[in-house]
Amino acid sequence: MFTHSSLFISHGAPSTVIDDIPARHFLAGLGARLPRPRAIVLISAHNIARQTVVGTAAQWQEWHDFSGFAPELYQLQYRPQGAPGLAMQIAQGLAAAGVPVAVSDDPALDHGAWVPLKLIYPLADVPVVTVSLAFPLDNLHHWQLGEQLAAVLPPDVLLVTSGSITHNLRDAFARMSPTATAGSAEYTLEPYAAEFIADTYAALNTQGEHGWLQWEQQLRHARRAHPSIEHFLPLLIARAAAGTQQATPQVQPLHQSMVLGVLGMDVIGFNLPPMAQ
Template sequence: MSRLPSLFISHGAPTVLIDGSPAPAAWRRWADAHDRPRAIVSLSAHRPARQPGAGSAAHWRTVHDFGGFPEQLYRLQYPAQGERALADDIDRRLAAAGFAVQPDERPGLDHGAWVPLLAMYPDADIPVVTLPVLPAADAATHYRLGQALAGLGEEGVLLVGSGSLTHNLYEVAWNAGPEAWALEFQSWMLERLAEGDVDAVLDWERQAPQARRNHPTAEHLLPLFFALGAGGTPRSVLHSGMEHGSIAMDALAFGENLSH
């Protein structure tokens, strides 16, 4: 097996699985075109914690951590298993990189984890280990988290950061056209990533246009820096788009073998 890249997936609203969004099909095409991972590590914007630490469960519970959506979404399940040995290995790698580790005992997969995985690997037969987002930490910290685990790609483990390239729920406009302020931020971030300008990307709060309008809080962008740290450059695009006015749906692979 060749080294697996890391992924950043803008997971969108849970309705992406049923509303005709092109994003899930793009995620699935990428999965079908690449080696099947032996395990998946998911760092989701919807799993916050104060300290990093891997989570595993004998049988993951599917958490429907949202409200007011169509009933069929609440019937979806992703009954994956965890892998305790991988979770312990991750905690050792994080500790060796200087992180204070707090193992994560939460038994459920939030929708930031299971929505993309259900589209990509619908049989739920690949072990899944979780990592939390650290809302009190910065981009550089999440980049270092990714770097600490980069070697797992050589071992057939797929590292996935699940969040959103833009995320301001106060200004979502269902079924509206793209907002200029969201497009400006999206373009800036994608251009800097294409250039491999890691320093600028990590300094997004000062350098990116409309930074705080697109991310009043940063938890949905922080998984991007984890994926970037884990995979490095180059980056390739699985999917790009804007939904509901200001929700950028970009999905990126880092360290991609461009022969695919």
């Protein structure tokens, strides 16, 4: 069984890159602590295709795939180099493993990709390859994708998956108001979110493939924490890439905070090499 280093990031709103919140400050310091990878393979919850698509762009460009935020957010750029050779190597390896795969040189990076990367590597000096989620959005396919990526990725390439440990936007929007502040009732911790996150961490340390394929039934409040599962699948992929019970992964909780009392901003490492303090 292959294992690989991976990093799961709860990317939050597009404004995470400018908001004065704990997650932003943590991510802004993370790049200096991580051993520098040769390249990053990035899987975003907002990059979904009919089949697995590997991004072969030679030069990436930020995509402002959102509206209604502060004007300054739309002025931000993030334009790292791609790694077309590595991308083709990944695509060929996945195809050889039986994954229906396509390639695309579309240079757009959605906010689930460029927002956390701009905080971690602000100089955009680490090459990027993207891999999409695929329809149908099911647990088995994406668990297997994580395993297959572990088998094909070189050891000096970091797998980064970007989603959210909880993602009920209806509950989040219900707590928003023009007068809300960090200490107001709109921002008090919602027990269901805390319980789901606690169950998730417990499962990360104990469950293998079968348990993760049933996470919607086994983790308390799963349906409320994730009315749709695209933001949880990146965590599933990162966990699968880290190994099964026959190769127990090193789970490294790196950051925990909450936005609006319901949106977890957790960052979790798997099998990461030693980090600077």
